[in-house]
Amino acid sequence: MDDVLVSEKLVKKFGGVVALDGVDVEVRSGEVAVLLGPNGSGKSTFLKISAGVVEPTSGRLLVFGREPYRDVEVRGRISYMPQDAGLYSSLTGFENYLFYAAMQEVDRGRALEILEMVKDELELDEWFFKRKVGTYSGGMKRKTSLAVALGSDPDLLILDEPTTGLDPASRRVFWRLIERLKRTGKTVVLATHLFEDAEYLADSIVVMYRGRVVARGSPEELKRKTGYRYAVDVELSSEPSKALIEKLKLPGTKMIPSGGFRLTIIGNSIDFVSEVEERLRSVRVVSFSMRRLSLGDAYFLFTGVRLE
Amino acid sequence: MRWGKVKAIIARDLKLALREKTKLFWLFLFPLILLSGYTALFAPRSSPQGGIVINIAVVPEACGVEGLEELLEYMRNPWNISERADFEINVTVVGDLEKALKSLKKGYLDAVVFIPEDFMSKEGLTVRIYVLRGTPNRVKEQLVASYLYAFFSETANYAALGMLSSYINATVPHEARPHVAEFVNKAWKLASSPNIEMIDVTPGEEEADVRSRIIGWMTLSVMFMNFMFGGILGGASAITSEIRRGFLHRLLSTRLEPSEYFMGMTVSWIILLTLATTPVAILGFLVYGGSLAVEATSVEMLFILSLILVVEILTFSLGVLIGVFAKSPETASLIANLIVWATMIGGGFWIPKFMLPSFLRMFADVNILSVLFYAVTEIAVYGRSIGDYLIPTIVAIVVSLILFLAASVAYLRYLPRLLEKAEVS
Numbered sequence: 028m029d030d031v032l033v034s035e036k037l038v039k040k041f042g043g044v045v046a047l048d049g050v051d052v053e054v055r056s057g058e059v060a061v062l063l064g065p066n067g068s069g070k071s072t073f074l075k076i077s078a079g080v081v082e083p084t085s086g087r088l089l090v091f092g093r094e095p096y097r098d099v100e101v102r103g104r105i106s107y108m109p110q111d112a113g114l115y116s117s118l119t120g121f122e123n124y125l126f127y128a129a130m131q132e133v134d135r136g137r138a139l140e141i142l143e144m145v146k147d148e149l150e151l152d153e154w155f156f157k158r159k160v161g162t163y164s165g166g167m168k169r170k171t172s173l174a175v176a177l178g179s180d181p182d183l184l185i186l187d188e189p190t191t192g193l194d195p196a197s198r199r200v201f202w203r204l205i206e207r208l209k210r211t212g213k214t215v216v217l218a219t220h221l222f223e224d225a226e227y228l229a230d231s232i233v234v235m236y237r238g239r240v241v242a243r244g245s246p247e248e249l250k251r252k253t254g255y256r257y258a259v260d261v262e263l264s265s266e267p268s269k270a271l272i273e274k275l276k277l278p279g280t281k282m283i284p285s286g287g288f289r290l291t292i293i294g295n296s297i298d299f300v301s302e303v304e305e306r307l308r309s310v311r312v313v314s315f316s317m318r319r320l321s322l323g324d325a326y327f328l329f330t331g332v333r334l335e
Numbered sequence: 336m337r338w339g340k341v342k343a344i345i346a347r348d349l350k351l352a353l354r355e356k357t358k359l360f361w362l363f364l365f366p367l368i369l370l371s372g373y374t375a376l377f378a379p380r381s382s383p384q385g386g387i388v389i390n391i392a393v394v395p396e397a398c399g400v401e402g403l404e405e406l407l408e409y410m411r412n413p414w415n416i417s418e419r420a421d422f423e424i425n426v427t428v429v430g431d432l433e434k435a436l437k438s439l440k441k442g443y444l445d446a447v448v449f450i451p452e453d454f455m456s457k458e459g460l461t462v463r464i465y466v467l468r469g470t471p472n473r474v475k476e477q478l479v480a481s482y483l484y485a486f487f488s489e490t491a492n493y494a495a496l497g498m499l500s501s502y503i504n505a506t507v508p509h510e511a512r513p514h515v516a517e518f519v520n521k522a523w524k525l526a527s528s529p530n531i532e533m534i535d536v537t538p539g540e541e542e543a544d545v546r547s548r549i550i551g552w553m554t555l556s557v558m559f560m561n562f563m564f565g566g567i568l569g570g571a572s573a574i575t576s577e578i579r580r581g582f583l584h585r586l587l588s589t590r591l592e593p594s595e596y597f598m599g600m601t602v603s604w605i606i607l608l609t610l611a612t613t614p615v616a617i618l619g620f621l622v623y624g625g626s627l628a629v630e631a632t633s634v635e636m637l638f639i640l641s642l643i644l645v646v647e648i649l650t651f652s653l654g655v656l657i658g659v660f661a662k663s664p665e666t667a668s669l670i671a672n673l674i675v676w677a678t679m680i681g682g683g684f685w686i687p688k689f690m691l692p693s694f695l696r697m698f699a700d701v702n703i704l705s706v707l708f709y710a711v712t713e714i715a716v717y718g719r720s721i722g723d724y725l726i727p728t729i730v731a732i733v734v735s736l737i738l739f740l741a742a743s744v745a746y747l748r749y750l751p752r753l754l755e756k757a758e759v760s
Contacts, residue, residue, distance in 0.1 A: 041755055078588035082751055103590045113585030115347065117354040122347075129343035130589040159354070179589075 031056045031183055031214045032077060036086035039072050046072040048238040049086070054216055054231070059209055061225040062218040063326065064235035070218035071110060073235070074187050077216060078107035090183060103131060106181035108172050110188045116161030120151070120171035123160060124178050131179035138178050145177050148204050166197040173201065184208060186217040190224055202227055222322040232322075236330040250320050253328045255281065255293040258320050259303050263288040264311040274306050283327050288313070293324055340591055344599030345606060352607055362565050362611045370557045370615055374550055374623050388423045389479055390444045392435040395428065397452040406450075406490065413486050424482075439467050445479045460491040492526050547626035551716035554619025556684050558612040558643075559708045562650045563678060565608050568671040570654020573600070574746075575664035578753050587754070593747050597655075601743075604651045605644070612643075628718030639715050642728065646707050649735035652742035659745045659753065678704050703731045 032054040039047040047069045054060040062070040075081040076088050079095030079102045087094060093101040114123045121142075128138035145151075149170045154163070160171060169189060176184060186205075190198045205215055205228055219225055225232055226246050234242040234249065242249055250256075266288055275282060280294040280303075292303055300317050307315070327333050352358050391410070395403055410426045429435040435447045449463040464487070466480045500519050507515045577583050586596060619625040629635040654671065661667035679685055681698045682705035688696055699705040710724035710731075 075584065075588075080584045080588050081754060099590055099592055102588060105588065107585065107588035109581055109585050109588075111581040113581040115351060115582070117351050118347070122350065126343055126347050127585070127589065130340055130586060130591045132337060132339070132590050134339075185588075 029056050030054065032060075032088070032090050032216060034073070034076075034086065034088040037073070037076065037083050037088055038085040039069075039076065039081065040084045045238050047076075047083070050235075050238070050240055052233055052240065052243075054214060056214055057209065057212045058230035059205060059215045059217070059228050061229035061232045062216070062235055063220065063222075063225050063232050063322075064218075064330075065220055065332065067237075068235040069238040070235055071187050074107070074185050074216065074218055077183075078102070078105055078185050080107070103179065104182045105185060106131075106176040106179055106183070107185045108176040108187060108189060110191075114160045114168060114171060114175070117159055119157060119159055120155040120163070120167070120174065123171060124175050127175045128178040133179050137180075141178055141180050142174065145174055145204070148200070148207070149174055150200060165192050166194060169193060169197065170200070173204070182213060184213060184215045184217075186215065188218055188220070190219065190221060198224070222326070226322050234326060234329050236332070242325075242329045246322055249322065249329075250325045253293075253320065253325045255295050255320050255324070255328070257295070257297055257300065258283075258291055258293045258318050258324055259300055260285070260314070260316050260318070261290045261292070261303070261307065262313040262315075263290070264313050267310075271310060275303060277302055277306075281328070283324060283333070285333075291324065293320060293328075337595060340595050341599040341602060344596065345603040348600070348603035348607060349610075358569075362561070362569070362607070363614065366557050366561045366611070366615045367618055369560070370554060370619055370623070373553045373557065374619075377549060377553065386423055387475060387478070388425065389446070389475075389482065390425045390427075391479075391483070392427050392429040392438065392444050392447045393450060394430070394432045394435050394447060395450045395452075401455065403450070409490075410486060413482075413489075436465060439465055442467065442470065445475070446483055448483065455494055460487060460494060462487050489526075496523055496526055544626070547624050548716055550619055550623045551625035551627060552687070552712050554615060554623070554625045555708065555712045555715065557619070558615050559646065559704065559711075560675075560679055560684055561612050561615060562608055562646050563675045563704065565611055566604065566647060566650025567654045567657070567675050568668065570604060570651045571657040571661065571667040571671040572664060574655055574658025575661060575667045579664055583750075583754060587750075593750050594743075597743055597746050601648070601651060601739075605647045608647045608650070609643075626716050629715055635714055635721060638721050639711050642707055642711050642732075645732050645735050646704065648739050649703065649707075652735070652739040655742035655746055656738070659742075659749050678702055682708070684708065703734050706731045707735075 030053045032052065034050055034052045037047050037050040037052075038045070050069065050073060052060075052073070062073060064070050072081065076083050076096060077090060079090075079098075082096045088096075091101055091104055095101050095105060114120070115126070118126070124142060125135065125138060128135070128141075133141075142151075146155075151170060151174060154167060155171060155174070160168065163171065169192075173186070173189065176186070190201050193201070202224075205217075208215060209230075215228075217224075217228070229246055231243065231245055232249055233240055242252065244252060267290060272282065272290075275290070275292060277292075277294070277299055279296070280292050280299050283291040283293060285291045292299070294300075297317075304315065323333070352362060393403075393407060393410070407426055407428065411424055413424075429438075429447075432447070432449055435444065438444045439447050445467055447465040449465070451461055451463075454461050464480075464483050466476065466483070468476055470476060496519075500523070503515050503519060504512075587593065620627050629639065653674065657667050657670050657674075661670055681691070681695045682702045683691055683696075683699040684705070688699045688705070688709060691699060699709075706727045710728045713719040713724060714721060
């Protein structure tokens with residue numbers, strides 16, 4: 028498969044602040060690529076360069092073989108949904124949709140055809156056509172914003188934190204739509220700090236931290252790369268003592284602080300679980316559970332910080 | 336350049352302007368209120384001064400002053416002055432001089448007349464007049480003093496004639512009386528009925544014409560103020576707020592070229608400013624009867640409309656330049672406000688240029704907006720010829736076009752920097 032998006036040694040500085048520091052990313056055609064990282068990791072800046080809004084300081088980024096920040100034609104194949112919706116609050120969702128479709132040189136007839144296709148999927152009811160955006164809830168705004176982004180039937184869809192702040196039902200609407208787009212051969216690049224989104228949607232994940240790419244691969248690849256497979260979550264009745272923490276440091280395992288009186292211990296072989304259980308006999312344990320290594324655990328191992 | 340996109344931008348801006356209540360009020364409604372207020376205050380239908388009322392207290396020294404009642408009656412309506420609607424004299428009798436003077440000092444009275452018991456003695460008429468001085472209305476003070484002096488001078492003349500008549504009646508032989516009576520009648524007539532004709536003359540023209548020209552001037556003044564607020568302040572805040580609110584990021588991720596966007600914004604602002612000022616022109620010239628000295632199809636009208644278009648482009652260009660170079664929307668608003676208010680006050684938009692102090696008149700002479708405003712008003716309202724204003728107007732047009740060019744270059748060139756500035760903030 029061809030690469031839809033390629034960045035090479037991409038650097039972006041805002042004054043003295045380095046937002047991107049030599050980022051190399053490839054996104055293949057028809058895949059959902061997820062940029063995973065906390066706020067300030069450079070995800071949004073990368074997306075803005077990909078959408079052609081901001082120029083890099085050095086390096087380059089190509090979309091369909093062209094630089095979107097210099098080539099207006101290639102921007103016709105891209106659609107960008109910014110984090111802050113960028114919708115006019117005094118216009119209805121429908122008016123916003125038609126306005127941005129016109130900016131993408133999509134004629135009204137075609138725009139209405141596309142809207143007809145996504146209307147039910149995004150649950151765009153009467154409110155979308157009759158009410159001004161200023162009266163919408165957060166979920167309505169996100170749905171409208173996504174409809175606006177889909178209005179030009181783009182080959183590459185760039186979504187910045189599309190599901191942040193949405194209720195579970197609305198998130199599932201987004202997931203279903205992104206899955207459907209993928210099935211029709213569209214490429215999606217989205218930024219998120221939600222592991223659930225990444226794990227469910229991503230074909231490939233680019234883990235970003237402080238303007239750098241610290242890991243990449245599919246969710247399973249990323250977990251495999253950590254060298255660990257299992258995790259044990261322990262909740263204690265009081266704060267674990269230093270002696271207990273030392274006692275739980277088993278060979279081939281690693282401890283992840285989970286906040287409060289909780290601990291997560293990860294290991295490669297399932298054998299460490301019974302050993303941990305044994306060493307906790309002398310303390311009062313509220314809960315004890317075993318699971319497979321999560322994307323969040325892997326993220327911690329790559330960056331040293333917890334996202335959720 | 337795709338006109339479909341430009342048309343969509345125009346439609347968007349019109350919808351936003353007509354749906355946002357604040358914008359709707361300031362751009363469309365406020366100028367109409369301002370013009371109505373101006374017209375009511377500075378071009379009322381009746382005489383702007385209103386009637387003059389003079390309040391006088393008469394203090395007789397004693398109760399039985401001879402002829403006091405007749406004197407008071409005549410004081411209230413000397414020379415049949417009450418026939419003039421704009422002049423009224425109130426005369427009251429007060430027994431205590433001190434009390435009357437207190438009222439005078441407080442400004443309740445304009446004058447106090449003290450009449451001594453022997454005010455018609457052989458030595459002549461004696462009266463003491465106290466006139467209130469140092470008030471803001473110096474003209475009225477002089478009028479009161481002159482009126483009272485003239486009134487009592489004439490009263491003295493009457494008294495003299497009366498005395499003379501009594502003397503003749505008592506001393507002249509019977510046969511000579513008809514001749515003497517004829518002489519006395521002539522003298523009395525000469526003193527009492529001077530043949531003075533008072534004719535009011537206004538300088539050069541009828542009051543209605545003056546009023547309609549004032550309204551015409553004020554209409555154009557409000558229209559220009561609207562251009563300044565809409566173009567400079569509105570333009571500056573539109574540029575800065577759409578960057579801050581993320582619209583520009585989304586817009587520029589589409590096929591839209593910055594040059595197309597600038598063109599769309601320029602055209603939509605011109606349409607918006609024209610729409611916002613047209614009701615002002617209709618209200619001022621058609622409803623309130625403002626004077627328009629040019630024909631609708633004349634070359635002068637075409638010239639005026641062209642100048643108005645230049646003003647729209649000029650104010651929008653200034654707004655763009657402020658929006659591009661200001662560090663934040665707040666700074667942009669501050670700079671735009673300073674320019675607009677300074678121009679309105681010092682550029683002869685609130686007060687006509689000829690009434691301004693000389694240093695402000697110099698400011699108005701070099702201010703492009705003032706130059707264009709006075710060219711438009713002098714031609715449109717006072718019927719001056721285009722030739723009288725051709726050179727300053729050409730200079731103003733050239734400067735306006737240079738500013739428009741600068742605004743478009745600055746916008747296109749600094750746009751990436753503006754977007755990045757928004758990122759940093």
